Structures are given as structure tokens and as C-alpha cells.
Amino acid sequence: xxxxxxxxxxxxxxxxxxxxxxxxxxxxxxxxxxxxxxxxxxxxxxxxxxxxxxxxxxxxxxxxxxxxxxxxxxxxxxxxxxxxxxxxxxxxxxxxxxxxxxxxxxxxxxxxxxxxxxxxxxxxxxxxxxxxxxxxxxxxxxxxxxxxxxxxxxxxxxxxxxxxxxxxxxxxxxxxxxxxxxxxx
Numbered sequence: 001x002x003x004x005x006x007x008x009x010x011x012x013x014x015x016x017x018x019x020x021x022x023x024x025x026x027x028x029x030x031x032x033x034x035x036x037x038x039x040x041x042x043x044x045x046x047x048x049x050x051x052x053x054x055x056x057x058x059x060x061x062x063x064x065x066x067x068x069x070x071x072x073x074x075x076x077x078x079x080x081x082x083x084x085x086x087x088x089x090x091x092x093x094x095x096x097x098x099x100x101x102x103x104x105x106x107x108x109x110x111x112x113x114x115x116x117x118x119x120x121x122x123x124x125x126x127x128x129x130x131x132x133x134x135x136x137x138x139x140x141x142x143x144x145x146x147x148x149x150x151x152x153x154x155x156x157x158x159x160x161x162x163x164x165x166x167x168x169x170x171x172x173x174x175x176x177x178x179x180x181x182x183x184x185x
Contacts, residue, residue, distance in 0.1 A: 083180050090176035094169045101165025108161060112154040119147060
């Protein structure tokens with residue numbers, strides 16, 4: 001008899017064999033390969049070169065505009081400061097002219113007051129010397145006529161002087177305004 005192949009003992013068959021399950025793997029996401037060569041870095045650098053170049057251009061243009069604005073502002077400030085200094089000088093000159101004119105007007109007014117006071121004293125002296133009423137009326141009429149003439153002359157003289165002072169005082173300011181605003185005379 002031929003011998004039958006040996007069977008595995010039953011106990012061994014009772015143990016289940018390890019099951020290896022094969023799970024279908026999900027497709028892996030595309031991961032960039034590690035950059036090993038310099039060539040791919042250059043490609044990446046090229047991607048960022050264009051925006052960086054345009055940013056640099058924009059920064060240069062903004063800087064140029066700001067510098068131009070600052071230089072124009074400085075120039076305008078210098079012009080304004082110069083105009084203000086000239087205006088202050090013109091006002092000082094005008095003030096000095098007005099001051100001397102007012103002093104001159106005051107001198108003329110004091111002379112007019114002194115002349116009027118002298119005329120009043122002379123009239124009072126002559127009134128004390130009058131012997132009749134008709135002589136008094138004649139003296140008073142003559143005194144009043146002279147006072148009106150004197151007052152008229154003094155008023156004309158003072159008004160002419162005041163006009164001259166006002167014109168001279170305003171002339172420097174008028175010239176400065178014409179120069180500042182480029183107004184033709």
C-alpha cells in the first residue's frame with residue numbers, strides 16, 4: 001500500500017491563516033518632487049521676477065513723484081517766504097511814511113491852533129479898546145471874516161497834506177501788491 005500523503009493535523013487547520021487584506025490605495029495627491037536641481041528654482045524665480053520688477057518700477061515712480069513734489073513745495077515755500085518778507089518790508093516803509101506824515105499833520109494842526117489863539121487874543125485886546133458899539137460890531141465882523149478865511153485856508157492845507165500822506169503811505173503797499181500779484185500799473 002502506498003502511503004497516503006500526510007495531512008496536516010486538524011489542530012493546525014483550526015487556526016486561521018493570517019489574512020492580508022489589500023486595500024485599494026487612494027490616489028496620492030500630486031506632491032511636487034523635491035527640487036534637486038537649480039533649473040526648477042530659476043523657473044520659480046522667473047514667476048516672481050515680473051511682479052517684483054513692476055513693484056520696483058512703481059516704487060521708483062512714486063519716489064520720483066514724491067521727490068518732485070517736495071522740491072516744488074520747497075520752491076513755493078521760498079517764494080511765499082520771500083513775498084511775505086517783501087510785504088512786511090513794504091508795510092514797515094508805509095508805516096514809517098504814515099508816521100512822519102501824521103507828525104507833519106499834527107505840527108500843522110498845532111500851528112493852526114496857535115494862529116487861532118493869537119487871533120482871539122488880538123480880538124479881545126481890540127475889543128477892550130473899542131469905545132462904541134458900532135466900533136465893536138465892526139471889529140467883531142472883521143474878526144469873524146478873518147477867522148473864516150483862516151479856517152478855510154487851514155482846512156485846505158490840512159486836507160491836502162492828509163491826502164499826500166495817505167497817497168505816499170499807500171504807494172509802497174500798492175507797489176508791493178502789484179509786484180506780488182503781477183498787476184500791470
